[in-house]
Amino acid sequence: MSAPGPAARRARRLAAAGLAPLLLWQCLFFLVPVGILAVISVWSMENYRLTPDLTLANYTAALGNAAVWRSLLLSVRTALFVTVACGLLAYPIAYFIARKVGRRLRLVLLVAVVAPFWISIVMRIAAWRILLGEHGVINQFLVGTGLIEAPLGILLYSPLSTMIGLVYAYLPLYVLPLYAAIDRIEQSWIDAAKDLNAGPLRAFWEVTLPLSLPGLVVGAVFCFIFGLGEFVTPALLGGGKQLLLSQIIQDQFQRRQDWPGGAAIAMVLMAMVMGLLAVSMRWLRRASGERP
Amino acid sequence: MSLRRLLPSAGLLAFTAYAALIYLFLYLPIAVIALFAFDSRAISGLPLAGFTTQWFAAAFADPALAGSMATSARLAAASALLATALAMPAAMVLAWFPLRWKSAVLALMLGPVVLPPLVLGLGLVMLARAAPGMIGEPAIIIAHATMTSSYAALMLYSRLLGFRRSYIEAAMDLGATEWVVFREIVLPLTAPALVAVFLLAFTDAFGEFIVAWFVAGFTKTLPIVIWTSLRQVISPKINAVSTLIIAATLLLSVASQLWILRQAGRARES
Numbered sequence: 001m002s003a004p005g006p007a008a009r010r011a012r013r014l015a016a017a018g019l020a021p022l023l024l025w026q027c028l029f030f031l032v033p034v035g036i037l038a039v040i041s042v043w044s045m046e047n048y049r050l051t052p053d054l055t056l057a058n059y060t061a062a063l064g065n066a067a068v069w070r071s072l073l074l075s076v077r078t079a080l081f082v083t084v085a086c087g088l089l090a091y092p093i094a095y096f097i098a099r100k101v102g103r104r105l106r107l108v109l110l111v112a113v114v115a116p117f118w119i120s121i122v123m124r125i126a127a128w129r130i131l132l133g134e135h136g137v138i139n140q141f142l143v144g145t146g147l148i149e150a151p152l153g154i155l156l157y158s159p160l161s162t163m164i165g166l167v168y169a170y171l172p173l174y175v176l177p178l179y180a181a182i183d184r185i186e187q188s189w190i191d192a193a194k195d196l197n198a199g200p201l202r203a204f205w206e207v208t209l210p211l212s213l214p215g216l217v218v219g220a221v222f223c224f225i226f227g228l229g230e231f232v233t234p235a236l237l238g239g240g241k242q243l244l245l246s247q248i249i250q251d252q253f254q255r256r257q258d259w260p261g262g263a264a265i266a267m268v269l270m271a272m273v274m275g276l277l278a279v280s281m282r283w284l285r286r287a288s289g290e291r292p
Numbered sequence: 293m294s295l296r297r298l299l300p301s302a303g304l305l306a307f308t309a310y311a312a313l314i315y316l317f318l319y320l321p322i323a324v325i326a327l328f329a330f331d332s333r334a335i336s337g338l339p340l341a342g343f344t345t346q347w348f349a350a351a352f353a354d355p356a357l358a359g360s361m362a363t364s365a366r367l368a369a370a371s372a373l374l375a376t377a378l379a380m381p382a383a384m385v386l387a388w389f390p391l392r393w394k395s396a397v398l399a400l401m402l403g404p405v406v407l408p409p410l411v412l413g414l415g416l417v418m419l420a421r422a423a424p425g426m427i428g429e430p431a432i433i434i435a436h437a438t439m440t441s442s443y444a445a446l447m448l449y450s451r452l453l454g455f456r457r458s459y460i461e462a463a464m465d466l467g468a469t470e471w472v473v474f475r476e477i478v479l480p481l482t483a484p485a486l487v488a489v490f491l492l493a494f495t496d497a498f499g500e501f502i503v504a505w506f507v508a509g510f511t512k513t514l515p516i517v518i519w520t521s522l523r524q525v526i527s528p529k530i531n532a533v534s535t536l537i538i539a540a541t542l543l544l545s546v547a548s549q550l551w552i553l554r555q556a557g558r559a560r561e562s
Contacts, residue, residue: 014385015389018381018384018385018389019397021377021378021381022379022382023397025378025438026401026438029416029419029435029438030400030412030438031400031403032419033412033414033415033416033418034415036418036419037418040418089314092310092311093310093311096308096311100304107550112315112318112546115541116319116322117545118492118495118499118542118544118545119322119499120515120541122515122518123325123499125522126526126530126531126534127322127325129526130321130531168317171314171317172318222406229408231408231409231502232501232502232519246408249410249411249414253414259418262414266414269408270407270408273406273408277406
């Protein structure tokens with residue numbers, strides 16, 4: 001191998017100088033904090049003081065705790081429900097925007113779906129509280145029109161309101177990748193299926209749906225990952241009777257002051273998120289690589 | 293007209309009705325907040341009592357609310373500026389230089405996007421134990437710059453992949469230095485993308501709650517003030533502030549997204 005020339009050396013120096021600030025920043029304020037949590041998760045608390053240690057006791061305690069398991073299962077179930085609901089709600093909208101409207105309207109409709117995603121979460125939740133409360137707008141409307149006799153108490157501070165808040169938060173996120181996937185499908189492929197005597201449903205089932213699968217998967221992965229770690233929505237809309245994993249973690253840290261215990265559960269949550277992401281990335285890479 | 297001719301339009305009608313319902317779902321909460329911001333009842337609810345703009349005046353006269361808005365705007369501007377400044381050089385390197393560890397760098401950039409914010413917040417609290425001076429405004433800026441610079445880099449990277457490198461090569465052939473190329477060619481051509489990314493990062497940082505809440509100390513950002521007020525009956529003042537911020541958020545995000553999408557469409561055509 002010959003020694004790199006001055007131009008190549010200069011390019012390498014430039015590349016290093018351009019990347020270094022962001023990489024250093026992310027190492028210091030992303031990797032290091034997560035690393036500290038990982039380290040603390042094998043430490044112990046002695047006389048209410050954080051003590052360096054190398055123990056798996058926090059993990060065995062967390063995994064032997066029925067309350068942790070309950071919240072873990074509830075988190076998974078909630079995230080799954082939100083993912084499926086968002087997918088089912090988002091698909092027709094993404095399809096409508098990509099296939100059924102003109103070019104200019106398409107852009108406007110797409111942006112209108114995504115825009116609410118950027119509204120501050122506390123404001124969105126304030127709005128849902130006004131809508132779902134016992135004397136909230138929806139109850140007053142339903143009672144006023146005579147559809148129900150007494151206000152529904154289940155609308156707010158229940159798993160239902162958490163689900164509504166989460167679906168509202170992540171629906172825009174699901175529409176984007178779905179739209180991109182459906183938009184990429186050539187009309188001629190669908191026409192070809194129809195020429196071969198496939199009805200519109202069959203053409204959808206055998207051409208459109210499989211080709212939009214990557215969009216479905218990307219949306220599902222992000223929806224599920226974000227749903228799994230969500231904290232604010234369940235804390236403010238869920239009523240606090242059934243705690244999600246993130247609430248258990250926060251409880252360990254702030255109320256119980258059991259930092260190693262909380263860090264261990266946080267590591268479990270993070271391992272689930274990263275594991276899921278790694279598996280889905282591998283799947284996506286294979287799926288896109290196999291396409292001609 | 294035969295049934296066959298009617299069918300596709302029935303399908304379109306069903307799609308349109310469904311779309312209308314989804315948009316109603318997405319915009320109903322926003323409409324409700326705006327509605328009650330202009331209603332004179334002190335406890336938000338139906339029936340409406342009468343039109344007023346007093347809550348807007350009351351919100352700006354409330355030092356805690358007005359102060360937190362100013363604090364949030366200042367901190368969000370700082371972190372968005374920092375995020376854009378960190379992301380742009382990295383995105384240029386990722387897009388234009390041959391890199392051995394490119395996929396590892398991209399994976400690292402994805403990290404703060406997918407990490408539950410709760411975990412990042414707790415980690416930063418632990419880090420701040422080593423540097424207690426960080427707690428408060430510096431920690432909030434740092435946290436938001438960490439969260440937004442990662443996706444800012446990814447967005448700018450995908451934008452720069454479509455950049456015509458022949459412009460750069462032509463300028464370099466004519467003897468321009470890298471700095472001149474950046475200032476005279478890259479910066480003017482990517483300025484709209486930089487502005488769009490800055491605006492998204494600003495909006496995100498302005499409204500972010502959890503991580504800021506963990507590291508805030510005694511600093512009160514607007515989301516923290518709203519969170520505190522959510523424990524009680526929601527004051528119409530909060531509705532008034534939220535209405536203004538949501539209007540600004542929608543405007544900013546629509547503007548920057550329209551721009552990004554239009555650019556993407558143009559890049560695909562050319």
